[in-house]
Amino acid sequence: MPDSSINWEDVHPTNRYAAEIVMGLRPACKREQQACQRHLSDLERQATPKFPYVFDESRADRIFEWFERCCRHVRGPFSGQLIELLPFQKFDLGCVYGWVHMDSGKRRFTKALHLRARGNVKSTEMSGLSLYGMCGDCVYPPGQPHLKRYEESPEVECAAVDKQQAKRVWLDAKAMGENSPDISRRLRIKRTYIEHAKRGGWLRPLSKDTKNKDSGAPCLVIIDEYHAHPTSEILDVSYSGFGKRLQSLMQIISTAGKDAENSPCKKEYDSLGKMLDGETPMIDTYYVMIRELEKADDPHNEENWIKANPILQEDNEYAQELKKQIRIEHDEAYNSGDQHKIREWLTKRVNLWQADSENKYMSGIMDKWKALAVSRSAFLDLVRGYATRNGLDLSKTTDLTGSGFVFRLEDGRYAVTAHGFMPEETATKHEHSDRVPYRQWAAEGWCTLTPGSVVDYSFIKSHIQQMEQNESWFIEEVCYDPYNATHFTQDLEAEGYNRVEIRQGVQTLSEPTKFFRELILRGLIVHDGSPLLTWCLSNAVEVADNNGNIKLSKKHKDDSQRIDLLAAIINAMVRAMVGDSTINLNDHILSEDFSF
Known part of the structure; x- marks a missing residue:
């Protein structure tokens, strides 16, 4: 039961969401509960010799304000409206951008993995984050915003498995920047490139087809739909450029996939699951949020869908439409008996990994x-x-x-x-x-x-x-x-x-x-x-x-x-x-x- 002595309105949104998940006030899967408990436990040990990080609420609020004051939806029923972050987004963004080193103010996390089902505003977040990497990201000692330091010539990579997908991510960011007066005055947004008006740099699409993809010094790399990547090449090449910037960050965003045996994303998923379970040491610089149905959950029970679809926590028009669409696709898949459609629904709508079906000798065993x-x-x-x-x-x-x-x-x-x-x-x-x-x-x-x-x-x-x-x-x-x-x-x-x-x-x-x-x-x-x-x-x-x-x-x-x-x-x-x-x-x- 919630502590009646606490005025929850006074608690920072990131911390409040974590407490609500851990106390069972919001339905969540095991992995989300672990991520929220990790945040609460870190709050208790912050600013100690073995854990020299602090949760700086002002840094978390800065990313919230960026979205809610500068970024507008570019598609869907809210197209053109300013973005209003949902509680689960404030937890994810607050953790990644709010945890900093207690002395230098540099961001704690260098990598973040976000796995959730389709339709839960991943593209919107990616667009806003890539633009923030170009315009607003900075370093300053905790509580001293007057000492802000920005990166010169910021480099932001929108990475995907192929050129077409990478370009789509880039085009979404381009449209969001063009639709925001505050962002468009800071950037030069042209048909084929985006750069900062004063500090230069670039925001570019990146794929295996990109020339000189290993020659950069990225501030921010967004890996889109990692489940579709046959190898970890793009991730590895991008990560090898870290260390040349004040606080480089890689955001890996994906749904589950259908090649559970060989996918580098599934290997990352398995490895980080062991970390959250305590089987391997915790990596303090890696943020992990996995929202999924669990193996014991009945995928036909609509009450379970919320575990992989955090938007369903909210009572708004978009959530209602998303649930309706998930239901339609569920009924079409299972009524047809088509295994391809069923597997597609399980991976994309409830975020469950599936074994490769391409005549694999050991498929399913x-x-x-x-x-x-x-x-x-x-x-x-x-x-x-x-x-x-x-x-x-x-x-x-x-x-x-x-x-x-x-x-x-x-x-x-x-x-x-x-x-x-x-x-x-x-x-x-x-x-x-x-x-x-x-x-x-x-x-x-x-x-x-x-x-x-x-x-x-x-x-x-x-x-x-x-x-x-x-x-x-x-x-x-x-x-x-x-x-x-x-x-x-x-x-x-x-x-x-x-x-x-x-x-x-x-x-x-x-x-x-x-x-x-x-x-x-x-x-x-x-x-x-x-x-x-x-x-x-x-x-x-x-x-x-x-x-x-x-x-x-x-x-x-x-x-x-x-x-x-x-x-x-x-x-x-x-x-x-x-x-x-x-x-x-x-x-x-x-x-x-x-x-x-």
Whole structure:
């Protein structure tokens, strides 16, 4: 219950909203409750040696006044009217712009992630924020506005996944600036550029097509609809320009998306969720606000929609129209039974992440796979002394190569592990193209970076021998894709290993590929949690023939989303599953082939 001794009208809007959420006076999801509790907890520890930040109400009020005195709506029922910020906006904006360093007055937050459903004025906020970055953003010690310092030649980037989307963000800001006498007198707003009338600089659209996108020193970067970005390139390039300004800020604004396995936005979402849950250290300079339906919520219950749509907290015409539109789209999607429409509604209207539907091999079961992991030490204890099949997938000598092991345990389960190999000289290039941390994984023991510019196969042989000797494994067979592997496996045969060529046609690979997934679904797989192997599983796409036989592939031939470690395990599974009483495997599986 609210404290009756407090006059809530005297409490700053940012703090009041946080208290209302935490006390349950406003409906909210878990993530929004965590963000509000974080703000209240920070208020209690502000201006301390371990937390040298303060919440400066005057700095929060400054951004409020900017919107409500200078910015006008450019579309919708309120077009042309001055913007009146809603309580949830005053919380978000108040936090990001109100928290400052207690001595320097520089803004606390350098990054902010805002995830909420479509229709909740994200574009309006972005337009106003980009213009504020050009005109009004400044630094001054707390409570001393007479010492204001503005950036010379301010640089504001409106970044999106492609040129067209980035231009749309820029055009919205342009229209808002043109419609405001106060803003238009400060800026030169032309057909193709926007700059400050006295201090120069620019407000420009930014996408992967922009030339010289890594040469700036941005004051503000707005990343629009991050869920649509296939890589984090734009974010990374923009963030690398920070440190050259007084208080650079990145605002990441998005809804959920439909590629939950590979999206950099989903990875950011997952990482920040762990931070809010206390599983990883809190990043004091990263503001996070996620408004979404939760997994246990019924998406058909209209009362739950407010969790992802904070505008529905208000009783006004826009909120009523938004709820009506959400209801119409809900009914159309679910009455049609069209999975594409349902997924679109779930991502855009209630902000729920969806797994990629493009024939992904592990679509919908990646969480099941992750739940079957044990620690590396527990895995090694479990399989010590067992016989195993080794599978090899020797790719191009400049790319990732996989070596996998499959064990049949006495309790009916299968244990699998895999190791990657990559030339050290190309690792940095592949980190940029593949967007995964090969060097970190190498340091953690999940892969080996071999000297030089091509994979040194002697390291693969050494790894196989070391695992056999150190862990008391008995390698019954080395099962290999003949591409690039004949000479190498002849060397292994000379060392006393039995080698079996695994033809790569669908007649050979379909049954073990299906069997491996079935084991995961039945909970009969155990693995050591390798992030590299997990990444390969999430990338795999299945290709089927007219008879329902499948084999695995990357999404595109030259795609950087690699599957090599999984391919190595499937090669080993071809032989490991022979004789399993739960399947019927014909003797011809090693010799028949099929071409798509």
